[in-house]
Amino acid sequence: MITKVKFGECLQLLLSSLDMSNNRLAKGINVDSSLISRWLHEQRIPSYNGDYIESITNFLSKNILNSIQEQRLNDVFKLICGNAYIRISMKNKIMKALLEAQGCSLEGKKIRTNKKIDLSDKDNNNNNNNNNIIIGRKNVLASILALIETAGKEKCKDNNVIYLSSDNNLDLIKIQEDFTGWKEAILKALINGWTVKFLFKLNQNIKEIMNLILFTIPLLETGRFLLYYYKTYDVASHGREVAIIPGEGAFSCFSTSLNSEIDCAFYTNNPVGIDILCKNFNILLLPLSKSLMEYYDLDESVSYNKSLDESDNTAGSRFSFKNSLSLLLIPNILLKKLLDKLSFTNDQLIKILELHKRRVNFFLLNINQYEHFDIYPLISMQNIIKDKEFSFYCFNVVNTINFDIEDIIIIIQNILNLLKTYDNYKFSFVNETLYKNKGNSVSSFIIKERYSVHIESSKHAIIIQEPMVVNAFEGYFKEIWEQISPIDKDKKEVIKWLAHQVDTLKKQLIKI
Known part of the structure; x- marks a missing residue:
């Protein structure tokens, strides 16, 4: 099965397969070790026009020491590219895996950059109804992420609270969508003094529950990330999820068909609309919930x-x-x-x-x-x-x-x-x-x-x-x-x- 793997993760898998350190790769391709670190953390991605992919490929392929490392590299290749190119040389496998991961990261970045709504243009948003409707799951997630990122850019005033809810089996923050982006954006907001209240629906999927908890651990350490779950386990889905940042904007997210993922959202930065959604969260939703943890x-x-x-x-x-x-x-x-x-x-x-x-x-x-x-x-x-x-x-x-x-x-x-x-x-x-x-x-x-x-x-x-x-x-x-x-x-x-x-x-x- 082919898995979408971003460039940083792919490079880390290749380095681990060869028991190679970041510094050794940096010296091998004649770059500063800080650049390797930025690649691994998805802070930078080699461009299509550069020659970094070729340099990495040449160096890694020359440093395969034994059959065990070859097997590890094959496993990485199958994960990213499947079995279609299994007979090509190891050097070409490394090159193709890096190119696939490069494309995954660069194209994903384009989606987030081009598709999310322009939250900074508030006047335009107030007068253009089209900007208030977001269609498509990826676009909804990218737009909400952009809103959360605005909260991480300046200090919180008046001890405000960010409200997030997921009513559809943790659909809103599926880890595989953008784990690093969500976590880092929320963490920056918490560091800037915001409190986050996240309401979700518990289910019996153990893996999903642990994904959520492990996702939130760095956030929980701030003492201001508060998890709530619905008291009634079999509560019917409201079919709606929200992301609200007072003074900035709010999303009300929906599914357009039964038993499907969230795939559209209404956005408002009107103070009255934001206040209505905040009251709905505090008056109607929180009383139906219970705090998951005690600090x-x-x-x-x-x-x-x-x-x-x-x-x-x-x-x-x-x-x-x-x-x-x-x-x-x-x-x-x-x-x-x-x-x-x-x-x-x-x-x-x-x-x-x-x-x-x-x-x-x-x-x-x-x-x-x-x-x-x-x-x-x-x-x-x-x-x-x-x-x-x-x-x-x-x-x-x-x-x-x-x-x-x-x-x-x-x-x-x-x-x-x-x-x-x-x-x-x-x-x-x-x-x-x-x-x-x-x-x-x-x-x-x-x-x-x-x-x-x-x-x-x-x-x-x-x-x-x-x-x-x-x-x-x-x-x-x-x-x-x-x-x-x-x-x-x-x-x-x-x-x-x-x-x-x-x-x-x-x-x-x-x-x-």
Whole structure:
């Protein structure tokens, strides 16, 4: 099956197939590495008249080292071009894949540039009725994107809210249409002080739900991207979706036939019309909905930890994906010793230790009956061993604990004891590539079966308890687990590696 792949994605696939870095390509074709970066991020696209495609092709084709790389390149070629040209040379395959992707990006850019309505010409829009009607799905999406982009160009006034709705199975922001464009445009608006309220209709398509959540993660970290879903799951489609930016413009989008995608829209920049659509959203639509998540700012760490406590106390399997070791892996006695080095008050220390003890007890009770999966980047343990320190957030500040070698040995031996004692405890260290691809900029996902999802980032913590979304996260985590190399999740191999670290640390201790 042929897939429309943009130039940046195609180039990244080719580089990955050859295990080649951006810098190496830049040196090979004699350009600045910043240009390669702009190509990869679709900020620049080689023109039809230039010779960049030929230069890239020549360099890549000369740097194929083995049959494994050839097979990877063939897979990329089939993805982009199908099987029609399977017998041509590898050099020509690379050239054709790049040309196809170049065309996809350049022609797509033309559609967005030429077809979207001119939002800057407000006087003309008010007097020309034709400009108020947009026909065709791609034109509707491009025009709405253009409207959102206007909000990212200047600071928000009066704490205004951007309203977006999708009433047709997340149709409005299908990821494959323009994932990067939508995300970047909304993010710029959020950074400029806008709040975004996005109302959508949940369905049972797990992949679609996760696409939406992963799409919104960088937006959620701002604390001003608010997701709402209809309370009634089988609510009939209103057949209409909206995109409203107060003071700028508004779209009311429709489908022209039953059970079809949105393919036309009415646009207005008349203040009265915009106000009517805003009132419709707030008075008629929001009361039918429910907030998908609960935000916790960093100064609410005690309340957030209580919610983790409630999650731990709920029966069921648990899945966690964290960028640093959990405090649950540090024995209570050792934690007290370490916290004594920090500037906590006695009351604060008592609260932390009581909560920690309770959570550890729930943790041990659960893994005795239910499966518990922990995934960490390998570097998280390597950094503890190397730097002998561990950072965690509590009482409004990031606290860093300094470890002695004996402390690190105790922690690793505690993990070893858990792995050996509890068959239900699954543990894996993964490489950074898998972690960054799957974890985005989030520091952790903690999923409790059929109960909750906790998402932690550098700025906010988020809790989701909607059953279908929790179920989607469970499926997503299991997919990640399946992608981990068998050797990295084989309990015997993990125990062997950790035991080796203990032996190495003990030898260091003897030398001291």
